[in-house]
Amino acid sequence: MVIRRAIGLLVIGVCLIVAQQACAQTALGDQRVGTSSGSFLRIGIGARPAAMGGAYVAICDDITACAWNPAGLTHIEESQLALTHIALPADITYNHACYGLPLDFFEGVVAIQFGSLSTELLETTEYHPFGTGRKFTFNDWIFGVSIARRFTDRFSGGFALKYVREELGVEVGGPVTDAFILDAGTYYEIGPKRMRLAVALMNFGPDMTPSGSFTKRVGVTTSQALYQGFAPATEFKFGLAFEPVSTPRLTSVVDIELTHPADNMETFRIGGELVFSNTLAIRAGHDMNADELKTSLGIGARIRFGTRRARFDYAATLSDHLGTVHRFTFIIDL
Numbered sequence: 082m083v084i085r086r087a088i089g090l091l092v093i094g095v096c097l098i099v100a101q102q103a104c105a106q107t108a109l110g111d112q113r114v115g116t117s118s119g120s121f122l123r124i125g126i127g128a129r130p131a132a133m134g135g136a137y138v139a140i141c142d143d144i145t146a147c148a149w150n151p152a153g154l155t156h157i158e159e160s161q162l163a164l165t166h167i168a169l170p171a172d173i174t175y176n177h178a179c180y181g182l183p184l185d186f187f188e189g190v191v192a193i194q195f196g197s198l199s200t201e202l203l204e205t206t207e208y209h210p211f212g213t214g215r216k217f218t219f220n221d222w223i224f225g226v227s228i229a230r231r232f233t234d235r236f237s238g239g240f241a242l243k244y245v246r247e248e249l250g251v252e253v254g255g256p257v258t259d260a261f262i263l264d265a266g267t268y269y270e271i272g273p274k275r276m277r278l279a280v281a282l283m284n285f286g287p288d289m290t291p292s293g294s295f296t297k298r299v300g301v302t303t304s305q306a307l308y309q310g311f312a313p314a315t316e317f318k319f320g321l322a323f324e325p326v327s328t329p330r331l332t333s334v335v336d337i338e339l340t341h342p343a344d345n346m347e348t349f350r351i352g353g354e355l356v357f358s359n360t361l362a363i364r365a366g367h368d369m370n371a372d373e374l375k376t377s378l379g380i381g382a383r384i385r386f387g388t389r390r391a392r393f394d395y396a397a398t399l400s401d402h403l404g405t406v407h408r409f410t411f412i413i414d415l
Contacts, residue, residue, distance in 0.1 A: 117314040117344040118258060118289035119245050121198045121221045125149075126165055126177050128394035128410040132379025133352025134366020136336040139279035139320035140354075141268070143392075143412060144181040147192045147227045150266035150281040150318070151239030154190040154229035157181045160415040168407045170400075173200040181227075189230030194243075196223045202250075217255070220248040227264070237268040243284075245313065249291065256293045262286030262313050275334075276323040284313045315343040332356045346370060352377075359383065364396070373400045379408075390414045 127145030130137035141153020144161040160182045167175040181192035198221040203212040222245070229239030241264035249255040266281035290310030297306040320338035327333070335353045342348070352366030362381035368374070379396035391413040398406040 116311050117342075118311045119221070119247065119260075119262075119284065119313045121175070121247075122223065122245065122284045122314045123316065123342070124167065124169075124175055124198070125408075126179075126194075126196070127163065128165065128379055128396035128408040129354075129362075129364065129381055131398060131406075131408050132364035132366060132377050132381075132394070132396035133336060133354060134350045134368050134377045135340075136320065136338040136350040136352035136366055138266070138281050138318040138336070138338055139268070139277050139322035140334055140336045141279070144179050144192060145410070145412075146229075147179050147181070147194045147225065147241060148177070149283075150268065150279055151192075151227040151229050151241045151264050152237045152266040152268035152279065152281070154181055154192055154227060154239055155231040155237040155268070157183055157190050159183060161412060162415055163410060163412040165408065165410045167409075170404045170406070171200065173198065187230065189228065189239075192227040192229075194223070194225045194227070197221070217250045218248070219250060222246040222248075225264075235270040238266070239268075240265050245289070247289070256291035256295075256308060258289045258291045258310075260286050260289045260313065274323040274325065275327070276321070279318070279320045279322070281318045283316045283318065285315050286313050288312050312343055317341040330358055332359070362394075373403050374398045374406065375400075386413070 125131040125135050126148035130145060130149055138150045141150045142156035144157060144163045146153030162180045165177040169175060175196065175198040177196035179192060179194035181190050183190050199218055201216055201218050204215040204217055205212055223243055225241050225243035227239060227241035229237060231237045243262050243264065245262055246259040248257050251257060263285050264283045266279065268277060268279045270277045288310035291308035294305045294307050297304050318338060318340050320336055322334060322336040324332060324334050333353065333355050338350045340348045340350065348368055348370040350366065350368050354362055354364045356362045360383050364379040366377045377396055377398045379394060381392060381394040383390065383392050394410040396408040
């Protein structure tokens with residue numbers, strides 16, 4: 082018991098120390114909008130979390146926790162697989178898969194995830210503004226391994242190591258950037274109404290610098306210059322969740338969350354879910370500080386395939402100018 086508590090305190094300490102360093106190097110807040118690499122890492126994985134406006138760090142109780150708070154993976158009781166498809170504006174798609182396996186001897190869970198964001202563009206130049214006839218792709222990839230452990234009946238902690246790669250039009254001479262980054266999170270149940278607190282630091286790591294060089298022109302003089310590197314899309318999250326209603330016919334959960342991104346101001350999110358007879362769910366969420374994609378709505382249904390349980394979730398994130406973002410997720414217990 083003493084060893085478990087010591088490890089738990091170590092997890093909390095690491096989260097707080099690293100979070101302090103992350104906040105210290107990003108004190109400019111909204112003056113640094115768009116200066117992070119790997120921004121696709123902030124795209125919410127899983128239709129259920131997205132339907133609640135991204136307010137999910139203290140709710141995480143399925144395999145999609147590997148993208149929100151690795152500590153939440155400890156709620157998985159049997160192996161679980163999730164497949165997510167996201168249709169973004171401008172014909173951009175994001176496909177993601179994650180698999181988690183509980184380990185009884187470890188009293189925890191090991192999970193892997195793989196995601197790919199891609200789009201195809203037409204090459205243009207100053208002499209061919211309507212296209213040269215060539216096409217090229219932008220591809221972002223992520224592969225990660227997560228480990229979570231329950232230290233007590235109320236406290237869990239988790240870490241993740243992720244490899245991130247961005248291919249910025251390599252078919253037409255574009256650069257590649259990649260890096261190994263870390264996630265860390267904690268999850269603590271504190272009392273009545275299943276109230277719980279969660280803290281997570283996501284996407285923390287070294288600057289991501291594109292490979293190669295480019296031609297820099299100053300007047301009539303040209304020279305080769307190296308690309309500038311930027312920190313990954315680091316986020317520090319703090320959330321509080323509770324269940325106002327919990328009966329056999331109706332359960333509900335609410336999450337209130339504060340997120341501090343590396344290249345923007347803090348954002349405040351709130352989301353909730355109603356589940357009827359443990360079968361049908363309706364969800365809604367709102368991002369108070371977002372300029373676009375503020376409000377999200379969604380539904381979910383639990384189904385059975387023989388002896389296996391599964392869930393299908395859908396989410397729509399609404400926008401005035403960018404168009405609606407649609408997410409579809411299928412989760413099955415294996």
